[in-house]
Amino acid sequence: MATSSELEATVKALVQKGRGILAADESGPTIAKRFKTIGVESTEDNRRAYRGLLLSTPDLGQHVSGVILYEETLGQRADDGEPLPQLAARQGIVPGIKVDAGKIPLALAPGDEITLGLDGLAQRLQGYKQQGARFAKWRAVYNVSGTLPSRAAIEANAEALARYAAVCQELGVVPIVEPEVLIDGDHTIARCAEVTQEVLHEVFHALHRHHVVLEHMLLKPSMVVPGKTHARQSTPAEVAELTLRVLRRSVPAAVPSINFLSGGQSPAEATANLDALNRLGPQPWNLSFSYGRALQDPALQAWQGKSDQARQAQDALRKRARLNGAASEGKYDAAMETAEPR
Numbered sequence: 210m211a212t213s214s215e216l217e218a219t220v221k222a223l224v225q226k227g228r229g230i231l232a233a234d235e236s237g238p239t240i241a242k243r244f245k246t247i248g249v250e251s252t253e254d255n256r257r258a259y260r261g262l263l264l265s266t267p268d269l270g271q272h273v274s275g276v277i278l279y280e281e282t283l284g285q286r287a288d289d290g291e292p293l294p295q296l297a298a299r300q301g302i303v304p305g306i307k308v309d310a311g312k313i314p315l316a317l318a319p320g321d322e323i324t325l326g327l328d329g330l331a332q333r334l335q336g337y338k339q340q341g342a343r344f345a346k347w348r349a350v351y352n353v354s355g356t357l358p359s360r361a362a363i364e365a366n367a368e369a370l371a372r373y374a375a376v377c378q379e380l381g382v383v384p385i386v387e388p389e390v391l392i393d394g395d396h397t398i399a400r401c402a403e404v405t406q407e408v409l410h411e412v413f414h415a416l417h418r419h420h421v422v423l424e425h426m427l428l429k430p431s432m433v434v435p436g437k438t439h440a441r442q443s444t445p446a447e448v449a450e451l452t453l454r455v456l457r458r459s460v461p462a463a464v465p466s467i468n469f470l471s472g473g474q475s476p477a478e479a480t481a482n483l484d485a486l487n488r489l490g491p492q493p494w495n496l497s498f499s500y501g502r503a504l505q506d507p508a509l510q511a512w513q514g515k516s517d518q519a520r521q522a523q524d525a526l527r528k529r530a531r532l533n534g535a536a537s538e539g540k541y542d543a544a545m546e547t548a549e550p551r
Contacts, residue, residue, distance in 0.1 A: 228274035237251070264297045265296060320356075353390060378421060395440075498537060504529050
């Protein structure tokens with residue numbers, strides 16, 4: 210299959226109304242923190258059991274079109290010996306892979322950070338593709354204050370995102386470009402909008418410089434929200450209005466889908482905000498989700514590391530996937546949170 214046809218097929222499989230992406234790509238330290246909240250040790254077997262539980266959730270593919278995996282998970286197998294990426298694919302869920310190597314402080318830019326992982330990326334991607342990965346994800350983070358992020362951070366992270374995306378497309382792997390404007394702090398929603406717009410403008414300038422085909426990528430941005438310690442939190446309608454204003458000013462219509470990250474929002478908040486976005490009418494892009502904690506937390510709390518509670522955990526994941534699927538079509542209602550499953 211030609212590279213362009215391969216990319217088109219993957220985009221088509223990922224971008225479907227009523228379906229979104231499950232982010233299950235927590236690094237070792239991050240998943241250890243999540244497990245600690247339920248008193249479970251982060252061993253390889255426990256991580257394999259948990260992620261196998263997620264991917265084997267019955268009917269998950271009805272609402273989830275893709276899953277972002279961590280490198281370790283890509284090589285793990287279910288109890289019956291089936292590779293976990295194959296388990297996902299059997300449900301109609303496209304396997305993907307996180308390829309960045311985490312963040313470090315940006316030199317000579319106090320308070321800013323830069324993402325690592327470009328060295329050896331092409332070779333790693335070739336191996337991941339052989340293991341079943343059809344798309345990839347790279348996350349850049351932007352701290353927000355009255356002076357942050359600096360221009361240096363905005364430009365450096367945009368360049369890294371574009372270089373990553375170009376390498377992916379050359380190898381027939383669809384890149385998810387994730388510029389995350391962090392929710393930490395007490396900044397206003399207006400400041401978040403200002404930063405997000407500047408970040409997205411720079412990202413798309415860089416993508417253009419590196420000849421990235423916009424039709425063959427997905428964008429995973431944060432919603433425009435106030436800092437989590439700001440005195441006044443915004444309503445879903447306010448979040449939707451400002452988020453769409455920024456996206457219309459910054460994101461070309463050629464991008465097929467915008468799959469938002471949840472970025473510290475509660476499961477219910479992330480769903481309500483996504484629903485509000487989709488209730489504002491048709492947009493140039495599909496608007497859906499690529500949630501980690503906002504999909505997984507209820508399942509994690511239900512599981513508690515106990516094999517006899519796997520069914521409850523899967524029910525919790527399936528419910529959140531169903532509610533976010535409804536939100537991606539503007540059909541969510543808060544009453545669905547307490548309604549009996551269909």
